[in-house]
Amino acid sequence: MARLLDYIAELWDKIVIIILSFRLPDLLDIILVAFILYNALKFIRETRAFQLAKGIILLGGVYLLISLLNMQASEYIFGRLFSDFIIVLIILFQPEIRHAVESVGASKFSGLKLLGGIRNEQALKDEKLKSSIITVCKACNEMSSQKIGALIVFENENMLGEIIKSGTLVDAQISHELLCNIFFPMSPLHDGAAILREGRVHAAACILPLTQNISLAQQMGTRHRAAIGLAEQSDAAVVVVSEESGSISMAYKNRLERDLTESELFDKLTAALLSKEPVTQSAGGRLKERLRRRAK
Numbered sequence: 001m002a003r004l005l006d007y008i009a010e011l012w013d014k015i016v017i018i019i020l021s022f023r024l025p026d027l028l029d030i031i032l033v034a035f036i037l038y039n040a041l042k043f044i045r046e047t048r049a050f051q052l053a054k055g056i057i058l059l060g061g062v063y064l065l066i067s068l069l070n071m072q073a074s075e076y077i078f079g080r081l082f083s084d085f086i087i088v089l090i091i092l093f094q095p096e097i098r099h100a101v102e103s104v105g106a107s108k109f110s111g112l113k114l115l116g117g118i119r120n121e122q123a124l125k126d127e128k129l130k131s132s133i134i135t136v137c138k139a140c141n142e143m144s145s146q147k148i149g150a151l152i153v154f155e156n157e158n159m160l161g162e163i164i165k166s167g168t169l170v171d172a173q174i175s176h177e178l179l180c181n182i183f184f185p186m187s188p189l190h191d192g193a194a195i196l197r198e199g200r201v202h203a204a205a206c207i208l209p210l211t212q213n214i215s216l217a218q219q220m221g222t223r224h225r226a227a228i229g230l231a232e233q234s235d236a237a238v239v240v241v242s243e244e245s246g247s248i249s250m251a252y253k254n255r256l257e258r259d260l261t262e263s264e265l266f267d268k269l270t271a272a273l274l275s276k277e278p279v280t281q282s283a284g285g286r287l288k289e290r291l292r293r294r295a296k
Helices: 002-020 024-044 050-067 072-083 085-092 094-106 110-114 116-145 159-164 176-182 222-233 263-274 282-295
Strands: 150-154 167-174 191-199 199-208 236-243 248-252 255-257
Touching: 002 050, 050 072, 072 085, 094 255, 110 150, 116 176, 116 236, 116 248, 116 263, 150 159, 150 222, 150 263, 159 191, 159 199, 167 176, 176 199, 222 248, 222 255, 248 263
Parallel strands: 150 191
Antiparallel strands: 150 236, 167 199, 191 199, 236 248, 248 255
């Protein structure tokens, strides 16, 4: 008990010294660290990394208790573990760290949009993407009516090169006939996901990572779990057509929207993939209205 009181008194003295020597750079330092920790927690929330983080915090608490109780054998074991703590963190959180770095590298500076050539190129890409969204919505509606299972991925800012390598390269112009043929039950490419890149069907029969979230409903099949798994690790938008019920779902940013109509799917894909540029009435608006009329 005396050792614990000495430790608390020593800690309090250090806190007083820090407060007395406080400077403006220290305040900026605290704000920066708080910002990094907040975004890190927000990034790993509801993922397998969050469970790992809780386990590490628990081990740290046990190590602190062991140190206070002067349990030498246990303290030696935990000391060896935490001596290379940074390396342990990098190994455990390698997928999450990679995803975070990719997200930072994929960010764009809004000032570049001032350049006319870049703006025109982006407008062409947006129109191409709008057309592919319409095609996917039409194909999913058709496959839904026939209860044909499908898994379609819209690649976003995060590149999916490793996922693409697990499948078969297609690199074909997107059409609802092509998508329906890919996911036809007797097709050799139907078992897996189709990856869409820049308005084209880039690959098919790709293997997606399954989510580790154990709180999902048991009736969710492999396609839904694969869709959520990829949405947890990237910014891709993943569309799922259930083979059992024919329902259409969309996974995006750790969230799964289920039982969507054709027009609702269009709205959500547009919001996820084209949120930076509003959909104009001359192009996307007319397409959206046409989808709603067809859904009725």
